[in-house]
Amino acid sequence: MRITDVVVTPIAFPDPPLLNSVGVHEPWVLRTVVEVRTDAGLTGLGETYGDIGHLNRVRAAAPALTGLDVHDLNGIRARVSTALGGEAGSDRHGLTGRLTVESTVDRVFSPFEVATWDVRGKALDRPVVDLLGGAVRDAVPYSAYLFYKWAGHPGAEPDEWGAALDADGVVAQARELTRRHGFRSIKLKGGVLPPDEEVAAIRALREAFPGHPLRLDPNAAWSPATGLEVARELDGVLEYLEDPSPEIEGMAEVAAGSPLPLATNMCTIAFEHLAPSVAAGAVQVVLSDHHYWGGLARSKELAAICRAFGIGLSMHSNSHLGISLAAMTHLAAATPNLDYACDTHYPWNSAWDVLAEPLSFVDGALPVPTGPGLGVELDRDKLAARAEDYRRCGIVQRDDTGYMRSIDPGYERRRPRW
Ligand SMILES: O=C([O-])[C@@H](O)[C@@H](O)[C@H](O)[C@@H](O)C(=O)[O-]
Numbered sequence: 464m465r466i467t468d469v470v471v472t473p474i475a476f477p478d479p480p481l482l483n484s485v486g487v488h489e490p491w492v493l494r495t496v497v498e499v500r501t502d503a504g505l506t507g508l509g510e511t512y513g514d515i516g517h518l519n520r521v522r523a524a525a526p527a528l529t530g531l532d533v534h535d536l537n538g539i540r541a542r543v544s545t546a547l548g549g550e551a552g553s554d555r556h557g558l559t560g561r562l563t564v565e566s567t568v569d570r571v572f573s574p575f576e577v578a579t580w581d582v583r584g585k586a587l588d589r590p591v592v593d594l595l596g597g598a599v600r601d602a603v604p605y606s607a608y609l610f611y612k613w614a615g616h617p618g619a620e621p622d623e624w625g626a627a628l629d630a631d632g633v634v635a636q637a638r639e640l641t642r643r644h645g646f647r648s649i650k651l652k653g654g655v656l657p658p659d660e661e662v663a664a665i666r667a668l669r670e671a672f673p674g675h676p677l678r679l680d681p682n683a684a685w686s687p688a689t690g691l692e693v694a695r696e697l698d699g700v701l702e703y704l705e706d707p708s709p710e711i712e713g714m715a716e717v718a719a720g721s722p723l724p725l726a727t728n729m730c731t732i733a734f735e736h737l738a739p740s741v742a743a744g745a746v747q748v749v750l751s752d753h754h755y756w757g758g759l760a761r762s763k764e765l766a767a768i769c770r771a772f773g774i775g776l777s778m779h780s781n782s783h784l785g786i787s788l789a790a791m792t793h794l795a796a797a798t799p800n801l802d803y804a805c806d807t808h809y810p811w812n813s814a815w816d817v818l819a820e821p822l823s824f825v826d827g828a829l830p831v832p833t834g835p836g837l838g839v840e841l842d843r844d845k846l847a848a849r850a851e852d853y854r855r856c857g858i859v860q861r862d863d864t865g866y867m868r869s870i871d872p873g874y875e876r877r878r879p880r881w
Pocket residue numbers: 481482483558559652680682728779780781782
């Protein structure tokens with residue numbers, strides 16, 4: 464099955480004003496949908512970031528894939544690498560860590576790679592999970608992903624979620640997310656309020672949800688001393704503390720005295736980071752993400768490395784739609800040592816999905832799609848509407864800090880902030 468054509472469609476969809484350590488989410492999320500067409504008449508789907516630098520790299524790589532066999536993942540990655548010409552991307556929005564030349568290739572390769580699994584599954588009439596080694600779970604547990612947030616974007620009506628700016632607001636949001644989707648573990652995006660207020664919110668969640676594993680992620684907003692203080696305070700309360708402090712060095716400093724496992728999707732985000740991270744004892748849990756790590760096969764390589772070094776494995780999420788969620792779910796279902804509930808932003812954005820049938824959580828878990836390939840179908844009208852949203856939204860690059868400054872001109876991005 465040879466690739467005849469690759470279609471790259473940038474899309475945008477609405478997002479609530481979710482707060483984080485670098486600012487606030489703009490009213491639109493940018494993503495890119497990739498369709499890989501083959502001479503077998505089968506098309507595969509992939510989904511990736513939509514920022515202009517990344518989009519241009521995806522656009523530059525796409526035509527180079529024509530003529531390649533969909534089974535030739537090494538050949539496809541090599542063509543992507545050549546098309547990018549040694550350029551490294553940058554983490555302009557400041558939440559995902561330093562990119563290298565190789566990890567930039569992995570990010571661009573990822574949606575094409577996922578699409579090839581979709582094609583191969585369709586050709587064999589088997590779900591992707593079967594091609595990845597078989598399902599060790601029929602449904603993949605996800606966590607309720609809580610954010611501090613404003614009631615609505617400035618100048619707009621309040622959204623359906625309302626404000627969450629203190630412990631009560633956070634607990635109310637957790638109740639709503641768990642009521643709607645049945646989530647059995649909870650993550651709070653921190654780095655927004657002073658650490659003692661975020662600790663109080665975690666304690667309120669513990670009281671309201673005594674049996675739910677809890678996580679806190681300040682996206683490296685704390686100095687190692689603050690990170691250590693919070694880790695000690697929340698010993699026995701959190702299952703892990705995510706990215707308290709910047710870089711492998713900062714995380715290692717916290718880890719050296721922390722009674723809690725530390726997790727990351729910021730300091731160990733590429734294969735080159737694994738050896739120094741292990742040597743420094745910086746992290747005890749890696750949050751994998753097939754969008755970062757070069758697709759599904761390379762994410763399984765990451766899982767094997769984590770297993771070899773006794774490092775736990777969880778899964779990271781940015782804002783995304785259902786093609787990404789389906790890929791995450793097949794991967795997680797086929798990865799035995801991915802034994803934490805995965806993160807997902809999907810509940811914040813699922814109303815604008817481009818799938819014919821948006822995906823639904825059952826008791827906090829997503830049943831692994833059973834249809835061939837990823838088991839999801841693109842709705843062309845929805846895709847066209849989101850592509851139109853992209854053209855009219857006026858944004859080409861995520862900029863949480865710039866948006867925050869447009870509302871609060873005195874706002875500064877500082878790392879660490881506390
Ligand atoms: O969307 C956000 O605000 C998140 O902070 C996201 O960008 C992070 O990459 C992510 O959720 C994380 O776990 O660090």
